[in-house]
Amino acid sequence: MRGVVFTGDRQLEIMSFPDPTPGFGEVVLEMKASGMCGSDLKQYRRPKGVRQNNGLATPVGPTIAGHEPCGVVAAIGPGVDPRQAQVGQRVMVHHYQGCTTCNHCRTGWQQLCQQTSVKVYGNNSHGGHANYMCVPANTLVPLPEALSFTAGAAISCGTGTAYGALRRMNISGNDTIAIFGQGPVGLSATQLATAMGARVIALDISPQRLERAREFGAAETINPSNADPVEAIRDLTHGLGADLTLDTSSSPQARIQAIRALKVWGTCCFVGEGGEVTIDVSPDMLRRQATVIASWTFSNVGQAECARFIIDRKLSVDSLFTDQWKLDQAEEAYKLFDQQNTGKGVFLM
Structure with missing residues (x-):
């Protein structure tokens, strides 16, 4: 598969990666939409050779960008409860992974985990600007049929925040x-x-x-x-x-x-x-x-609540998006987004 990698100094590459295989407790998503977020620009603009991970663990090797992932469950690994995920299910991703067992993790705030180095998908672990994405099943948030994949991408960070x-x-x-x-x-x-x-x-x-x-x-x-x-x-x-x-x-x-x-x-x-x-x-x-x-983003409970609020109030979250892109257009997409005078952009797969 291919994925977008920020290489520094407002440069990026579309690199090839092996198709992911789900391990224990994991699922693989076929990506449908992956939003562009203003916080992406910190990674996009960083000097070459310098990691800016806000105190997070440094990833090994190139990391696929994109922390507003939305797609369909394509494969399920062993140990996944059927209530967490089923093949073909429409889902968003709560884009953090902590220890899963501390009080913060168990109440849906994995980004606040105090027990281990937190994974942030699209930052220090592979994100959604790719054809596929592998994540723990406990990071999934169902995407209601009433919402588009682009709306789900927005809720997964910017709108949810x-x-x-x-x-x-x-x-x-x-x-x-x-x-x-x-x-x-x-x-x-x-x-x-x-x-x-x-x-x-x-x-x-x-x-x-x-x-x-x-x-x-x-x-x-x-x-x-x-x-x-x-x-x-x-x-x-x-x-x-x-x-x-x-x-x-x-x-x-x-x-x-x-x-x-x-x-x-x-x-x-x-x-x-x-x-x-x-x-x-x-x-x-x-x-x-x-x-x-x-306020640092939201819990997975809050993410689901945000989706329900948008449906109940009949809000057109899709109207946030002024630009839709394919992965091949990533360089053009981020050059435009870097100007910070447009609306929101999204990659559609």
């Missing part, structure tokens, strides 16, 4: 939320928060992305390159600030603005990977009773 953050903040129809960054995760958050009844203020420096945010339900849009976003948010909230803010950009400037745009007793959440922020604790947080939290 947005959903997990909104749930973590206990968002409601009483809230105004300012969402910093309208890339795939931010745009998903705009769509989901609107469906949850909240008033959304969307921020991005790309006019194209702000236009899409309006199409996805944003009540107001702000371009931080044209106006002070903190003052603009206060102007839109009777001088009080937003009830909630969500930063999806990883920009240090956006992160501190997200904190300062809060009203008293407000909550700010970070989901963007990497980067830093410098907080002046007294004026930024303490004297406004601000809460600052982080």
Whole structure:
């Protein structure tokens, strides 16, 4: 089979790999859709010869990219419970694998495993930008018939990440939320928060992305390159600030603005990977009773819940995708995605 491998300095190769065979407790998926995520760009842009795995174990040999996998079960190894997987079943992948037995793993949060080096598919273990993918059966999340494979790919990271953050903040129809960054995760958050009844203020420096945010339900849009976003948010909230803010950009400037745009007793959440922020604790947080939290993707339970929410609210998650690609077009696909002014891309197999 063939798979996309990031080689560094904005370069990639489509390499040949042996077709996978499932071992004990594993399944092989025939890939149908594999989404492109903003966090891919950290691996795509890394210098040649340097691994950037956020503290994860370094893989041996080239690693297939793609951590938004969605496909059909093609083969099942020994020891797999029929309730976990059946040949022909439509599935998403919760793209982490820990020890499977600690409290975090058993409650669906394998990425928080404290007992072993966590595998992250598409990062330090083979991902979904390939014809086939081999994963433990316990990472599978059923894909309902009402959802397309492309929707399943989005839920498997970007859209699921947005959903997990909104749930973590206990968002409601009483809230105004300012969402910093309208890339795939931010745009998903705009769509989901609107469906949850909240008033959304969307921020991005790309006019194209702000236009899409309006199409996805944003009540107001702000371009931080044209106006002070903190003052603009206060102007839109009777001088009080937003009830909630969500930063999806990883920009240090956006992160501190997200904190300062809060009203008293407000909550700010970070989901963007990497980067830093410098907080002046007294004026930024303490004297406004601000809460600052982080949300790292979602559990496998949350992933399934996100899928049900999308079906029940009849949301068009497929509309997130502006570009569909074949594996042979991977170089062109990531050059376009690297510009960060388009929508979401997906590889269809």
